[in-house]
Amino acid sequence: MLLSKLVGERVKETPSDVKILSHSLLVRAGFIKAVANGIFSLTSPAQLMSLNIEAIIREEMNKIDGQEVKFPVVMPRELWESSGRYSTIGSEMARFKDRGGKDMLLGMTHEEASVHMVKNTVSSYAQLPCMIYQIQTKFRDEPRCRGGLIRVREFTMKDGYSFHMTDDDLSKYYDKCLEAYHNIFRRIGLKRFISVKSDTGMMGGSIAHEFMLLTDVGEDTLVLCDECGYKANMEVATSKRFGVDFGKNSAMEEVFTADAKDIDALTAYLNIEKTNTIKAVAFAVRGEDTLVVAFIRGDLEVNEAKLKKAVMKNIVPFDAENESELTAGNIGCIGLNSKNTLVVFDKSLEGAYNMVTGANKAEYHIKGVDVSRDVKPKEFVDIAKVKLGEACPICGKPLHLENGIEIGNIFQLGTKYTKSMNMTVLNDKGEAVYPTMGCYGIGVGRAIASIAQESNDEKGLILPMSVAPYRVHICALRIDEPLVKEKAFALYNELKSKGISALIDDRENVSNGVKFADADLMGMPIRVVVSPRGLQNGEMEVVKRSTLEKENVSAESVVARIETIIAEEMEKLK
């Protein structure tokens, strides 16, 4: 590719609305251009990178017997009615009517389409297991996009779906997929990525893993133990909590607490520890006239994902202030009007006494509460967030927290979709059974952002050999001189003929500084400087972008040197 003709402007300044490094670098290098909120165009370098990543994904998916297919982007309402998700999914799914007034939607995931494809086409156990996957555009109307390609509305995703006769078979295949994913992320050049146990959400599935890139700008919090290797998303993480001294047991008593409405104000007003308070957190249930009130020890926080699972309802944070009979700031577990209200108690309250809880009337709390004596909950459920410094649930060593970007996930779905869509297969006894499913996703655009986020220096991107749009960037200094032009293009053509992708900076009247700066910014793994100075000695300069080490190589052996570097770099990414 001739740089002079490459569409995509490289700029010095970071646009003011850009907050994270990967976004800034991709914009500055001219790889992406925003079209609308959360919707981007990719210029050629980014698209080539995308294709390189997709090629690696295909190889690894095909290795585990994946069959590449293509589902439609636009689907009819009925297909999604059949799984029940047309109504349970909210406004993140884009819906529209076709010219005949029929309800249609844009695909945000393809479980329904995959079952539709396999149903009745696969009818015997002899045809299972099978895995179908596609690489395709998805649209999700995210409430809040951010971070350039990290969280967008339209994106390219590899999504795969496997079908099995038994959970055991699914589990075996799942492990193979776990390994394939590790291969993919390693091969595209990511380094600080891990797989963690994750939330299975409302799907009721059993096991799920997320692949996370560890980075400060990550949106997810991960709970990690260095000692035994425990790794979990905050949404499902558990911990061992240390015993708490509740002080002296006493009888219940109502106390005036004025306008102390939150835990900080309450502990300050009564001069007590947070561990002696019971926090109430209210949630609404989407689509139902029901509230969920969670009670938890005052020093802890409610983990929404765990609570969601505990009550099996789609809860959303709720503002008790204006629209309910709850007394905001004084909600308590004694005498709470529980009409249309589900109450959940966290495990931290098991055995707690000498506690302060809201009195369910303004300006009053109740102290001296002994939970098992005065409240007698039916059960205690773990709905608390893990805190830094708590102990690993496996080995008891201190846990630490890190942020991560989710770059892929795999999921044992079970029979949710095959049952709801009534897909059966005959087993070896001639009985109709529901196959069990797994699903497997990778965001391609997010992988590009992740590479940019992780692999860079103050000058720009450092692209891994396996995914770089061009492996070689030829900087032709003084290309107005015929010898430079001749040698630079000779190199360019030779690389092309050998199938080595190259970009040549053929711009005239552009200063050397600009050429170097652009090469640094765009981050191709190998740079070759062709200049009058070097050619005087019959040499060209070969520079590795990752280290910026320079070496002078005779013009005749440059291609051989490039081939060696490529081979070395690719070996590291095997």
Added chain:
RNA sequence: CGGGGUGUAGCGCAGUUGGUAGCGCGUAUGGUUCGGGACCAUAAGGCCGCGAGUUCGAGUCUCGCCACUCCGACCA
């Protein structure tokens, strides 16, 4: 969904008490330079987000809308 912020040349920004629009980068042309974002000269490029209102006069003041963006959505 709640709360901020910002919309002026392709990009980054300035624009005073209201008086007919500016800087840097980039682009074009000519010239001098040229191994780390060169210099000189000249030029092109604007519905000042959109719509009302106040005013002799609005980029500037008022109201409404739209777009983009950041933060929050653990407050009991």
